[in-house]
Amino acid sequence: MSPADLTDQLEQLHVTAFGWALSCCGWDRSAAEDVLQASYLKLLDGRARFDGRSSFRTFVFGVIARTAREVRRRATLRRSIPLASLLLGPEAVDGRPDPATALARADETARLIGALGRLSARQRQVLHLVFYEDLTIAEAAVVAGVSLGTARTHYERGKAALKRLLEEESE
């Protein structure tokens, strides 16, 4: 894939990729922007190379999920080891929602985000990929790095839990 093709395809995915980055960063907008920039950098400089084994969208989402995990790990390391910031650079993201830059949420979306926050990380990931990004469960399994059976279980249990939580919050 030529650099121009890569940029074009990334541009087409940009809005959904940002949504996925938001989900990976607990809906912290500045953290999501940072993760998305780091992911694009990996894709543009060739550190993450698309080999055609999955769809391009699945591949990009996988890169974003891995980058978000790396950023979280670095933030944890920076907090726990003195002088680690010398090697890792200044802290950009700590994974926690930043009230100043958080999304201005309507009641319904605030309820949804609150309910998603009470699910397990895997359930949250799979539900987001299926309902928000319109991926199939098989594609969501590839992005989340789990088997199809595991993704199905997370999907069914997560959906039931989400429905219960949304009902509880609306009462």
Added chain:
Amino acid sequence: MNERDDHHVKQAFEALRREATEVTPPFASTVAAARARQGVAPRRGALGLAAVLVLAIVAMVAVSTWRGPRGGRLEVDLATVRWQAPTDFLLKLPGDELLRSVPQLGPRSADRRTL
């Protein structure tokens, strides 16, 4: 969960997607910021690595030149030192001294009439 419930969840996610779309930064600015990081990240990493190396070298030099609280090297005459293991007592047998001395046989022992 039936299709109606699925529809309800999907609607909630669609509302979330609409809000997220409104706050999505432009693609061009995201790529520009990513490319700007490209130049900064290696420099920052190299600087950090250099700082850690300097600290490590300073620590090594300090350890190798430190001569202890009295300023000199502590010399030990090994010929005068007898090291005793903490478990040496396990090797001592009851009546061990009998094995280290030679019993004396002869008139003196017979006079005692110990038999």
